[in-house]
Amino acid sequence: MFGCMKCSKISGVLFLVFGIVFLLEDLGLWTLGLSWYTIFFALIGIISIGNSMCKDCQAMMKGKK
Numbered sequence: 001m002f003g004c005m006k007c008s009k010i011s012g013v014l015f016l017v018f019g020i021v022f023l024l025e026d027l028g029l030w031t032l033g034l035s036w037y038t039i040f041f042a043l044i045g046i047i048s049i050g051n052s053m054c055k056d057c058q059a060m061m062k063g064k065k
């Protein structure tokens with residue numbers, strides 16, 4: 001989904017964690033007080049920065065082009 005295998009795994013875990021957090025909020029067990037899109041864009045930013053610093057992702061992008 002995002003970059004190399006390693007980064008895909010990390011981003012998958014991040015999305016899963018926040019998915020569970022918002023599930024708990026929907027169930028009323030937890031009050032986060034943040035909008036989902038705030039978290040969403042923060043995650044995209046974190047993953048993009050991670051990809052740009054990851055050697056495997058850079059090698060993969062170079063290999064594709």
Ligand SMILES: [Zn+2]
Nearest residue numbers: 004007054057
């Ligand atoms: Zn990577």
